[in-house]
Amino acid sequence: xxxxxxxxxxGAIAAVLTVIPGLDTxxxxxxxxxxxxxxxxxxxxxxxxxxxxxxxxxxxxxxALVAASKIAYSIVTYVGVAYMVYLGASMIxxxxxxxxxxxxxxxxxxxxxxxxSFVNGFTTNLxxxxxxxxYIATIPQFIPSGVPNLPMGLLLAGVHVVLGMLWLGxxxxxxxxxxxxxxxxxxxxxxxxxxxxxxxxxxxxxxxxTARA
Numbered sequence: 001x002x003x004x005x006x007x008x009x010x011g012a013i014a015a016v017l018t019v020i021p022g023l024d025t026x027x028x029x030x031x032x033x034x035x036x037x038x039x040x041x042x043x044x045x046x047x048x049x050x051x052x053x054x055x056x057x058x059x060x061x062x063x064a065l066v067a068a069s070k071i072a073y074s075i076v077t078y079v080g081v082a083y084m085v086y087l088g089a090s091m092i093x094x095x096x097x098x099x100x101x102x103x104x105x106x107x108x109x110x111x112x113x114x115x116x117s118f119v120n121g122f123t124t125n126l127x128x129x130x131x132x133x134x135y136i137a138t139i140p141q142f143i144p145s146g147v148p149n150l151p152m153g154l155l156l157a158g159v160h161v162v163l164g165m166l167w168l169g170x171x172x173x174x175x176x177x178x179x180x181x182x183x184x185x186x187x188x189x190x191x192x193x194x195x196x197x198x199x200x201x202x203x204x205x206x207x208x209x210t211a212r213a
Contacts, residue, residue: 003152006142007159013138014160018167023202027124028168030091031117032175034192039117040172046121047168048161051135053126055160058135059143059153079127081203087120088203091196096189 001009024047032040125131135157143152 001142001144003144003147003155006144006152007155010138010142010156011159011163014156015163017134018160018163022130023128023198024121024125024164025168025171026198027121028171029175030192031120032172035112035117037172037176038114039112040175041169042114042117043121044165044168044172046118046123047125048164050122050125050128051131051160051164052154052157054131054135055139055153055157056150058132058139059149059157061149078207081207085200085203087124088196088198088200091192092200094192 028040028043028047031043139153139156142156143149
């Protein structure tokens, strides 16, 4: 297998994974709808930096070590679950607080800082064991014989990052176009509650699967 064949083969698999609706897409969509286009892009950059980190770890074998140890894997998984539940509960709690505001006023009178959207995207991706499993299972299979592991792993992860930024960029642009109709305080509360429930649901599903494993 040549480097080009490895990149094309991995890219085909990564493209399918990228467009399947999941936690990352939901987080970027929520950031775009609630806080605007710049926050959507910030969350997307965080998500993809997390993917790049997973790619480097898988190429170096650190992620494989976690996979080999059930205790270590369980710890990483439950930390990720706890963060997802915390993030989801925070969104629901925020949506339930009564803020005196006219129903026709747009949301972003005092937008959250961009770094918070970036950190949410990065941390959510980094603590999502499904992303780790994907890289653990695929990247070692696409490293040609004789090619250094770390550069090749970063190249493959970079392919996923490019695909991810293209897809999440489209999600962000689409959400920003819809935002003018979804930017009232009432709509913001609905978006936060739906996103919060989805995050908690993802966390519960991952915890349930880990407990049954």
